[in-house]
Amino acid sequence: xxxxTQTPRYLIKxxxxxxxxxxxPISGHRSVSWYxxxxxxxLQFLFEYFSETQRNKGNxxxxxxxxxxxxxxxxxxxxxxxLGDSALYLCASSSRGSSDxxxxxxxxxxxxx
Amino acid sequence: xxxxxxxxxxITVSEGASLELRCxxxxxxTPYLFWYxxxxxxxLQLLLKYFxxxxxxxxxxxxEAEFKRSQSSFNLRKPSVHWxxxxxxFCAVGTLLTGGGNKLTFGTGTQLKVEx
Numbered sequence: 001x002x003x004x005t006q007t008p009r010y011l012i013k014x015x016x017x018x019x020x021x022x023x024x025p026i027s028g029h030r031s032v033s034w035y036x037x038x039x040x041x042x043l044q045f046l047f048e049y050f051s052e053t054q055r056n057k058g059n060x061x062x063x064x065x066x067x068x069x070x071x072x073x074x075x076x077x078x079x080x081x082x083l084g085d086s087a088l089y090l091c092a093s094s095s096r097g098s099s100d101x102x103x104x105x106x107x108x109x110x111x112x113x
Numbered sequence: 114x115x116x117x118x119x120x121x122x123x124i125t126v127s128e129g130a131s132l133e134l135r136c137x138x139x140x141x142x143t144p145y146l147f148w149y150x151x152x153x154x155x156x157l158q159l160l161l162k163y164f165x166x167x168x169x170x171x172x173x174x175x176x177e178a179e180f181k182r183s184q185s186s187f188n189l190r191k192p193s194v195h196w197x198x199x200x201x202x203f204c205a206v207g208t209l210l211t212g213g214g215n216k217l218t219f220g221t222g223t224q225l226k227v228e229x
Contacts, residue, residue, distance in 0.1 A: 004156075006156075031214060033214075033216065033217075035217070042219060042220075042221050042222065043203065043205075043217075043219040045216040045217065045218070048210075048212075048214045048215075048216065050213070050214055055210070055212040055213055055214045056210045056212040056214050056216060058216070090156055090157065092157075092217075094215075100215070101147070101159060101162055102207075102215075102217060103159065104149070104156040104157040104158070104159075105156050106155055106156040107155070107156045109154075
């Protein structure tokens, strides 16, 4: 099976812009989670989607949002970008998302100038 | 609230030497525990996981970890390190959420350097 794919791999934006990141889960996986990785805060949970519904959300402002499509692909959107949003954004998929193992994609490196 | 502590930020070992990376967790129920490895510019690769049963779990690349409930630990070990093992290692605990899913809470990571 193909692994989790994320596009684009690298992105450069300026403050105030918005950005959309995409994640395609492993075939058959219905749960997609998003994490932010920064040197200062480490790996932090953003949100999780299952069957097109946001099931859980981490402690991030409303500028961070996402959605999931019927084919389980997910997108994450960040509006009004701030310098502090520069990070590696990782997507993970799992079969049902309960006690399942999460498998990670290569990430999207977002740089905000 | 759940938390994970990796007390060693950096570790340097010689190639061929044994390795132990420490991980302590705080979680009220039976934990789901994971070790992931991350190479520069890459995502996280699963090394091994503990859900229940045998407390010594085997993973990929010759790694193993032992779950010790009394010590709230899940240390990662490898008997002989290879230069290609140089990377950052993350311990994580999986939390079941009321919404029906789960999230991973990660430690801060241990950067492993291998001296030839």
